[in-house]
Amino acid sequence: MKPQTSSPTSNVTPIKRNSPGVPTLWTIEHTCGHTAQHDLSDRTVDRRTGFARWLSGRECTDCWKATRDGNTADKQAWLETKRKEEREAADAWALQYKMPPLEGPDKAIGWGVRCRHQLVTAAYTTLVAEGEMDETEWSGVEEQARGVTRAGWWIDQRDTDGQDLPELLAAAADADRSTENPFM
Numbered sequence: 001m002k003p004q005t006s007s008p009t010s011n012v013t014p015i016k017r018n019s020p021g022v023p024t025l026w027t028i029e030h031t032c033g034h035t036a037q038h039d040l041s042d043r044t045v046d047r048r049t050g051f052a053r054w055l056s057g058r059e060c061t062d063c064w065k066a067t068r069d070g071n072t073a074d075k076q077a078w079l080e081t082k083r084k085e086e087r088e089a090a091d092a093w094a095l096q097y098k099m100p101p102l103e104g105p106d107k108a109i110g111w112g113v114r115c116r117h118q119l120v121t122a123a124y125t126t127l128v129a130e131g132e133m134d135e136t137e138w139s140g141v142e143e144q145a146r147g148v149t150r151a152g153w154w155i156d157q158r159d160t161d162g163q164d165l166p167e168l169l170a171a172a173a174d175a176d177r178s179t180e181n182p183f184m
Helices: 045-056 061-068 072-096 106-129 135-147 151-156 162-171
Strands: 012-019 022-029 035-039
Touching (some): 022 045, 072 106
8 A cells, every 4th residue: 555645643643652653642632633642542542543534524522412402304304315425426337337236235235336436537537637647547547446336445544535546446355356256
């Protein structure tokens, strides 16, 4: 995978360590603008940075509690409408480009379909429309994308840059790929 040029946790600052290189206390700047310190020592070492990044994409606890008690019916209706529109667009795209259905739990399939659509279209834009890859090379990438049918794989790649898709598809494990005959 290509090294990132900027930190995905730029609004997260580790400040206390329990051993060299392993931060436990993190200062998080939340999306609401508030800053809070979070003790992540209860998380395993390899999950702290990811959890800190996740926290930085959320409101602080106080703001979350305040909005949670607000009018949730309007938010729920808006979210359902938005997800339905995204799913319809992803389904139309999958049909147009002959993408196979994804496998996994029902909830993961809907999310995976949207993630696959967003990632593959972003990759096409980056690599072909704005990049130097030609349509022949892209058809190979598209074929590899058709072979990855596990919804969870696409969900796991949702934050990936489109330019990294060929490398990620090449690295996908056998468990992520369809066991069906790819020539049918």
